[in-house]
Amino acid sequence: MSTDKNRKELLRKLSRNLMVSVPMMTVVAVAGFNASSGPGLGLIPSAEAAQGEAEGEAKGEAEGAAKGEGEAESRAEGEAEGRAEGEGEAEGKAEGEAEGEAEGEGVSAKLKKAVRRPEGYTPYQGNVADLRARGEKLFNDTSLSSNGLACATCHANGAGYNATFKNEYPHAVAMGKRDFGMDMVYLDEMVQICMVAPMAAEPLEWGSEELAALTEYSRVQQKEFIDKQ
Ligand code: HEC
Incomplete structure (x- = not known):
């Protein structure tokens, strides 16, 4: 393709x-x-x-x-x-x-591994309302990326998502399949994929509050996305 x-x-x-x-x-x-x-x-x-x-x-x-x-x-x-x-x-x-x-050869094996849930992974557990509030801030934070973008740069008001976003996680996402060889992605893996790919940043620490916050806020985004259809 x-x-x-x-x-x-x-x-x-x-x-x-x-x-x-x-x-x-x-x-x-x-x-x-x-x-x-x-x-x-x-x-x-x-x-x-x-x-x-x-x-x-x-x-x-x-x-x-x-x-x-x-x-x-x-x-x-x-x-x-x-x-x-x-x-x-x-x-x-x-x-x-x-x-x-031409110099690069696609996503490195290291990055492909880095966006997958590690073995024995336990997500950070916290108060959902707090995580959402923190997640919303991070979602708008350009300092998370290395290229001046924030998640919201692409995803404000439900923009930039494909129809797959409506599906329950884990599910297939084109970018995950195409660039990372993943048949299915969990929501936190999707956050990591967008961190690494469009945001050109390091993946967040697995088990970190930041990752949990962005994941939780992305769930809010997903609900809004579904409700808008
Ligand atoms: C440069 C634009 C861009 C930025 C910045 C960006 N994304 Fe994305 N994101 C995309 C694109 C493009 C897709 C659609 C991928 C697909 O469907 O193959 C997407 C899809 C998603 C999805 C839904 C995937 C699905 O269908 O289930 C989530 C969740 C997501 N992004 C979260 C984030 C988060 C969190 C951030 C910030 C850390 C972020 N994105 C930053 C471009 C971006």
Whole structure:
């Protein structure tokens, strides 16, 4: 499934989803992320690859900007144009990333392992209301990532989720399968996947209060997501 078409479709879908509720920069960041996690490309497995990616990104941005020239001026002129612009930039970025990514080889075995529940794992136990409150703060905290994103950058108001989010955990999630080779993911594993992939950060400590808080808050998100359907 490592086709260019596939990747473009994903980009298009994501930029469409997000266009409505988040600023342009986010779309660029998300598109960039999605491109980098596209089939056959994978995520940043190491610092060296990260550098390669940064260079690729810079180049992609320049290309994207060139393509989007003129469109940038009409940024505020309605959703249709905003969308076209997003796609132009996204594609420029995808190209750049693909180049930068050539050095990396997908998600490393280490990261694949790191997002899976460890053996004998006991989640942190705490007061649910407290965990939710803490989780909401963390969800909006950009310092959790290495790229300036917060969970809420992508997921504010129920954005950025696919239909699988409605299912009871553990369940199959496209990103988990595609990039981490996981047939099923638990909710806390999904939090770790988003920490490691779109947030480009270290996974949270298993058994930590932070992980429990984000997991618990994600449950709140899930309920809102289901209720909205
Ligand atoms: C750059 C954008 C981005 C950021 C930032 C991000 N995510 Fe996600 N997240 C995604 C995408 C894309 C999906 C859909 C994955 C799929 O369905 O294959 C997703 C899916 C999810 C899901 C639902 C998966 C399912 O269908 O069951 C959860 C839960 C989630 N993210 C939690 C988080 C948390 C918690 C954070 C912060 C630590 C976070 N995300 C940060 C892009 C992001």
